[in-house]
Amino acid sequence: QNLKLPIIDVAELLGPNRSHVLRTIAEACENYGFFQVVNHGMEGDVSRYMIEVCKRFFELPYEERSKYMTSDMSAPVRYGTSFNQSKDNIFCWRDFLKLSAHPLPDYFPYWPSSPSDFRSLAAIYAKETKEMFDLMVKAILESLEIDGEGDKAAEELKEGSQLVVVNCYPPCPQPELTLGMPPHSDYGFVTLLLQDDVEGLQIMYRDEWVTVDPIPGSFVVNVGDHLEIFSNGRYKSVLHRVLVNSTKPRISVASLHSFPLTSVVKPSPKLTDEHNPPQYMDTDFATFLQYISSREPKWKNFLESRKIHHIR
Ligand code: AKG
Numbered sequence: 001q002n003l004k005l006p007i008i009d010v011a012e013l014l015g016p017n018r019s020h021v022l023r024t025i026a027e028a029c030e031n032y033g034f035f036q037v038v039n040h041g042m043e044g045d046v047s048r049y050m051i052e053v054c055k056r057f058f059e060l061p062y063e064e065r066s067k068y069m070t071s072d073m074s075a076p077v078r079y080g081t082s083f084n085q086s087k088d089n090i091f092c093w094r095d096f097l098k099l100s101a102h103p104l105p106d107y108f109p110y111w112p113s114s115p116s117d118f119r120s121l122a123a124i125y126a127k128e129t130k131e132m133f134d135l136m137v138k139a140i141l142e143s144l145e146i147d148g149e150g151d152k153a154a155e156e157l158k159e160g161s162q163l164v165v166v167n168c169y170p171p172c173p174q175p176e177l178t179l180g181m182p183p184h185s186d187y188g189f190v191t192l193l194l195q196d197d198v199e200g201l202q203i204m205y206r207d208e209w210v211t212v213d214p215i216p217g218s219f220v221v222n223v224g225d226h227l228e229i230f231s232n233g234r235y236k237s238v239l240h241r242v243l244v245n246s247t248k249p250r251i252s253v254a255s256l257h258s259f260p261l262t263s264v265v266k267p268s269p270k271l272t273d274e275h276n277p278p279q280y281m282d283t284d285f286a287t288f289l290q291y292i293s294s295r296e297p298k299w300k301n302f303l304e305s306r307k308i309h310h311i312r
Helices: 016-031 043-059 062-068 102-109 118-143 149-156 225-230 287-293
Strands: 007-009 035-037 077-080 093-100 163-170 181-184 190-195 201-205 208-213 218-222 241-242 250-258
Touching: 007 016, 016 035, 035 077, 043 093, 043 118, 043 163, 043 190, 043 250, 062 077, 062 093, 093 102, 102 118, 118 149, 118 163, 118 190, 118 250
Parallel strands: 007 035
Antiparallel strands: 035 218, 077 093, 093 163, 163 250, 181 241, 190 218, 190 250, 201 208, 201 241
């Protein structure tokens, strides 16, 4: 079953219809945890070149790619196929390349220098997705109607972290036996996902897995764990997974944006009171790292572990 996600037209968001678009954003974040953006301002060439140069990265000889393999979660560049290759019994049917991207000058020198145009194309892409994030986050926070609290969070998020995750899913001879990525929600505030024209992304909607129709040139935007916590559960960080197929390779590029790694993430005081107590414990990056390094399987939902169960 395929799902058409709510579509947000950024040109319209910036025009006289802003309040109507903000309501659509709020409803999408409440009901789907996902929406797609079009007319977002990124030139088609920037996204096309990014996908194309990433394809070439994954075609490099293994010796070249494996230079970036590491189990150090805080390394500025990580290449791999699994959460922890040396420990995990089951691998996903994907290769990934993770690039820390903000502030760009701090990380850029560590990015792969092969293919020779990789760094420059990925840098343009990272910079433009960061700009798109700043714009989307302003709108998402405005849609929560929390005034100054939203502005404060937007300022903090401007200096937050950005991780660009490139996923390569090769064709799989027996796709029904595996997944490109197991069910997970995204750690972070918001993810902006670019996919090529091959479908594969599925989201949990009304207790069923549904496939998201790729719209060429669009971005899929999804609520991350930080936003669910910050909105005290109003906006949903929804489980998603990736299917693979037997004929076509697929590339996707996820840009994950979070509060700064040192921030403590908590429900906005504007969204809690005596009738609506906080639904989540305060959370920081160290808690997340501890969680993923201490449990098997790693993709179990981190957010569940942060929920407060009030006794009525
Ligand atoms: C992720 O990188 O966290 C994803 O969920 C990727 C989704 C996709 O490949 O469509």
